[in-house]
Amino acid sequence: MTTTALYDAETGLPGRGLLTDRLLMALRGAERTGHEVGLVLLELTSIEHEDAATGTPDVLSEVLQEVAERLSACIRGVDSVGRLGPTTFALVLQGEVGEEGIRTLARRVLFELSPPILTGLRQHFVTARLGGTFAVPGLDDPRSMLRRAGVALDQARQPDAELFVLHDTGD
Helix, strand or coil: CCHHHHECCCCCCECHHHHHHHHHHHHHHHHHHCCCEEEEEEEEEEEEECCHHHCCHHHHHHHHHHHHHHHHHHCCCCCEEEECCCCEEEEEECCCCHHHHHHHHHHHHHHHHCCCEEECCEEEEEEEEEEEEEECCCCCCHHHHHHHHHHHHHHHCCCCCCCEEEECCCC
């Protein structure tokens, strides 16, 4: 696999493989420090256009690039953001995270995504749902964290659910 294959061609963010590796490295590093690692999955639930004619692939690509930039602006230098699928992103948090840290990040992400994204003279409104979890080092691995965060994201997709659901490690 070439280096460029590790990154999503559309957004420039790490892809699934590289992000999973970063999650594993965060867990290993946390074993030394005793800190937790957080994971937040984000799914874009809609990208609404001012005009139905603006739904071209080039415009969608511009919108996704802006989403990637906004997500990158939400994290610290030690954290990571990557693209897992067409409308799914992941944020890996290292260091002293905890439940409040993950909730704070989720609020910031939702705030940063709330202003319209401009392409040319058109506005695009993005909405998202988030699911997160955190792990205590030595007791978790990337696969189980991704599974739990996925369960939380599924819960956030439910009608009348909160925009962010945190899956406790005890569940």
